[in-house]
Amino acid sequence: MSGFPILSLMLAIPAVAAIACYFVSANGARWIALLATLVDLLLGIWLWAHFDIGGSQWQFVEHHEHLFGVFGWSLGIDGFALMLIMLSVFLMPICIGASWVAIEKRVQEYMAAFLVTELLMIGTFAAQDLFLFYIFFEAGLIPMYLIIGIWGGANRIYASYKFFLYTLLGSVLMLIAMLWMVQFAGTTDIPTLLNTDFPVHAQTWLWLAFFASFAVKMPMWPVHTWLPDAHVQAPTAGSVILAGVLLKLGGYGFLRFSLPMFPEASAQFVWLIFGLSAVAVIYTSLVALVQSDMKKLIAYSSVAHMAIVTIGLFAFNRQGVEGAMIVMLSHGLVSGALFLCVGVIYDRLHTREIARYGGLAINMPRYALLFMLFTMASIGLPGTSGFVGEFLSLTGTYQVSTTITLLCTTGIILGAAYMLYLYRRVVFGDLTKDDVRAMPDLSLREVALLAPIAAVVLWMGVYPESFLAPMRGDVGTLVARVARAAPAGDSLPTPGKHMIPGKHAEAAK
């Protein structure tokens, strides 16, 4: 089946389904959306199964150059893209399922918006043309704006504007950098650009322009403020997709563009990334600790987790990059699942106020069990996906900066603090409130949504090799590409004799 445009097909299915949703009843739209996302999931599994590990870097390539004038329709994936596409197609049917009863008004439009979001996310990860990437990347704002704006909470208008304009402002600078790059390199082909050496002085500006976009998407402190608003106001499934996949666009961007295209500039700005990330980990963790709104708490914890991703990426070594990728995948699953857990009880009591709950372990034991698993995964307990990613990422960072690693590791402790505190207040304690006592345990549908995520979280925690193997070759390529600019580390201190850090690595061989 080689040469079959499977990636285009994966894009076409949600597109067709989205249009179809407009012409059917509410229930019909639900089923169409579910079927379309499930078919995409199956195609994603097929993609993974046929991904040739150790084969060529770019697979399932489709090239139609200059189809749209200056740029073309070219798709193709490497290991990173494959994993992130898998994450997207895996979470999508779950999102549709989570909205099955929670969304009552304007179901057709809602399902269409989600399908378009899926299309755009897969497109972003699969695009091999710079402008095509930008189009997918940026177009994602439209359905998300509508999802937050139409089906969101009380303050949804403000949140949707903030989300849209904040992220747009970041992105336009990136577009200018892209225009410059294309004029310099004479091509819009991403694989070619990946091996183009841009002049070092220009790299600084280009890097900053890309940083403006990805830092907002990521989101990094201090440009993270749109995220808590967007998350709190978005409907449950919107939060899942926002945390699960849209936040990964920033990390993916750093990985795909900033690092391999501008290695020197990346090295030059390691201090900035590390500094902001360390602040983010500590500051947002502390902020999360005092939240009284469950969704806000998880939103702030996302910012802290994303900071672990950025330090790993900018460690310039294998452990760091692999760790960052695993944290991204893990966070996508875990925070998505946590938002679903919040959604489950929100659907019953229609409040996200932590203090309104308590003692759920008594009347909702199944819920308590799954919620605990995801809480532990968020903390990074060994055996769950969170541990693998954070450990690798911090190991990688330690080779570059011990201080930053020390600061960021406190995030794990603080993470345990706020997550356990949340869990205790919601699930443990006495069941004093009548309305809480009346809440039924997880329905079969809700179990069906949460159980697959739980299984993958454990799988990734126990046998991460399945997820690391497809990316291994690409990590090698990336690390080799940036090796010439890799910052000298301050770890591996040698007792007794002062040595220049760079030389030490040679001496250790």
Added chain:
Amino acid sequence: MIASLLMTLPEDVLSIGALILMLVAAWGGQASTRAVSWTAVAVLAGATISLFGAASSGGDAFYGLYHADAFAAFSKVLIYGAAAVSILIAPRFFQRGAGDDLRPEYPVLILLSAVGMGMMVSAGDMLTLYVGLELQSLAAYVLASFMRRDSRSAEAGLKYFVLGALASGILLYGISLVYGFSGTTLFSSIATAYGAGHSLGLTFGLVFVFAGLAFKISAVPFHMWTPDVYEGAPTPVTAFFASAPKVAAMAMAVRVAVEAMGPATDQWRQIVIFASLASIIFGGVAAIAQSNVKRLLAYSSINNVGFALIGLAAGTQLGVAALLYYMTVYIVMTLGSFLVVLQMRGPDGEPVESIASLAGLSRTRPLLAAAMAFFMFSLAGIPPLLGFNAKLAVFNAAMGSGLYLLAVAGFVASVISTYYYLRVIKVMYIDEPAPAFDSERSLVEGGLTVAAAVFVSPIGWLLPLGAWTMVAAKALF
């Protein structure tokens, strides 16, 4: 002589057509409106067909007074198309809204205006340019006050006339300075004079010419007339003003800048950059507080002219191609938006113009709302709609000419304008429904709206528009 007449065939066709139709209108009276309208559209179509011949051969007619090149031909296709749409959408508006039926002079005036616009974009001489401009403007002043019993329409016509006359005066003063210091009105000879060396008189002439041109394209700081005229004029006329004359004035500005004043690029580039950024920023900020859709679209047109001027500021073939691309997409988006505005009719069929009346349109008229959303996102330049590609093209040209700061400032300012386009989307999609519009549909309006929406949708990317604009721009370099 015959060769010259062949090259000016589109104008010949339009002029003769307009004169005959005027006679028909005079004798046929009110009853002939429908026939005259459709014939006028046919005449425009004929003029468009006649472009594929000597009219786009690249030759000079009448001793260089008139250029029949691809650039002019491309602009004329846009102009004629927009003019035809303006004729097609008029009958229903007048029938339902103005309490005053459409009179057959309307299509005739549009045809005469189209002749003037054709002369503007084909001009090879300052006087051809001026005559074309005046012909276009005089027809436009009458069109603006076409609703005789409506005081707003009369006000719009008067305001347009007074300020337009002032602008024409400024332009003419500039032309006279250029003529005085170069001794010629022919573009090619003026270019030689500018190339010969610095002259204060020529620089003054350049400044006045550009001030006059800026008025015609409603670039800041010569934009004041736009919102009032757009609001007051009958909606089909507003749609016309926002499309065809805009393209004509823009193409004319490009031709003057490149052909007549090409050697002085560094001088006019400062003016263009200022006008461009000022238009983008002012058009964005001022639109935020608007509550009338037509005024909003007026500020939006000021804003968009700013973006198109970025292509001119680049001063290269790529820049001119980008400008043409931008104007093409712009007129489709604008005409599309006005088509939606035309379909905003209250229960009695009277036109409604407030943004608030769009509330909840996505539930009362989902397809109309979707089309409007396409136009708004496209005007804001959000991918994957075609408006994004247009913005990309002009900024690409600016980057190619090394105008990095202009590109950065323009792009950042574009976020401001996104806000008010988003507001329209918000009103349509998020707010609770307002009373539904009159549900009577018309095939012409609906069909044109769908066509425009499809054009700005991702399907429009497949058109080889970029290649066509490059060919058109090549004619100037």
